[in-house]
Amino acid sequence: MHKQPTNGENYYDYICIIDFEATCEEGNQPEFTHEIIEFPIVLLNTRTLEIEDTFQRYVKPEINPRLSEFCINLTGISQALVDKADDFPKVLQHAIEWMEQKELGSKYSYSILTDGSWDMSKFLNIQCRVNRLRYPSFAKKWINIRKAYGNFYKMPRSQTKLSSMLENLGMDYDGRPHSGLDDSKNIARIAIRMLQDGCELRVNERLHGGLLLSVSSSTPIEGAPAPQMPKLR
Helix, strand or coil, X not given: CECCCCCCCCCCCEEEECCCEEXXXXXXXXXXXXXXXXXXXXXXXXXXXXXXXXXXXXXXXXXCCCXXXXXXXXXXXXXXXXXXXXXXXXXXXXXXXXHHHCCECCCECEEEXXXXXXXXXXXHHHHHHHCCECCCHXXXXXXXXXXXXXXXXXXCHHHCCHHHHHHHCCCXXXXXXXXXXXXXXXXXXXHHHHHHXXXXXXXXXEEECCEXXXXXXXXXXXXXXXXXXXXXX
């Protein structure tokens, strides 16, 4: 069941900022399968404009269980962290249970927000195929903050990287770059400023049949459904 937004000013009661970290190799090898190794969620209350809570779990990769030195240096995620982590289906279950505890999609309306399209359309999409899971219904629509930022502040695409957005708003990066949780917190800071400046953060992208599609700003507002564990394909 979809929880309809009741907050006319901000559209959603909460925004869930998600910025995955994934296995990677230097040089972006096209045949390399990226697997999620960090699953963070930052819960932003759109009424108080405060980060209310955070979720973070590391994930044990299956196809490439040994992290490259490049990946370790980039993300700060050690081999020991992923070796003792749960596999993705179990981590996804933990994330869903956490969202259920927050009554997202039942008592409160919410939307996912990401820094670009890749987190959902690529990383989560690939991960679900690897684990033979159906793509989660709650993650089929999201706010791409890069697109929203560019449209609201009239900035070119080259100025919508995380570091550029922070710099243009007079903010310094707080934490360790390419830590999924720290990235998510910094994206939340940008979202807070945009809401303060009067931006209407609305869903602007969706995944349909595996294809990435834009969502018109005139599309009726609808909160994401209550999260449920997807079934096997």
